[in-house]
Amino acid sequence: RQQWAETYARLIVPQGTLIVLLYPLIRRGQTPPYRVTMAECEVYLKRYFVLVRVDPNCRCTEGHEGNELMSVWKRL
Numbered sequence: 001r002q003q004w005a006e007t008y009a010r011l012i013v014p015q016g017t018l019i020v021l022l023y024p025l026i027r028r029g030q031t032p033p034y035r036v037t038m039a040e041c042e043v044y045l046k047r048y049f050v051l052v053r054v055d056p057n058c059r060c061t062e063g064h065e066g067n068e069l070m071s072v073w074k075r076l
Contacts, residue, residue: 001040001044002044004044005044005045005047005048006048008045008048009047009048009049009075012075013075014075014076015074015075016074016075017052017072017073017074017075018045018049018072018073018074018075019070019071019072019073020041020045020070020071020072020073021058021068021069021070022036022037022038022041022068022069022070022071023036023061023064023067023068023069024036024064024067024068025037025066025067025068025069026066026067038054038069038071041071045073048075048076049073049074049075049076050073050074050076051071051072051073052072052073052074053071053072054069054070054071054072055069055070055071055072056069058070
């Protein structure tokens with residue numbers, strides 16, 4: 001996931017915006033997609049981005065209610 005953060009930092013211009021949809025927030029088994037947390041996302045992105053907004057009530061994909069989270073980040 002560090003490589004993921006580095007890649008977006010390289011692609012997004014300073015003051016550019018990164019929108020991240022975290023899914024799944026709840027672990028359901030041993031197969032992909034693997035659980036991801038906001039805390040984990042912050043660990044990798046905070047070096048390159050500042051968190052602008054977290055939307056726990058984002059318009060979810062049907063069946064994913066309560067298992068998705070949207071965050072908006074600004075490139076440093």
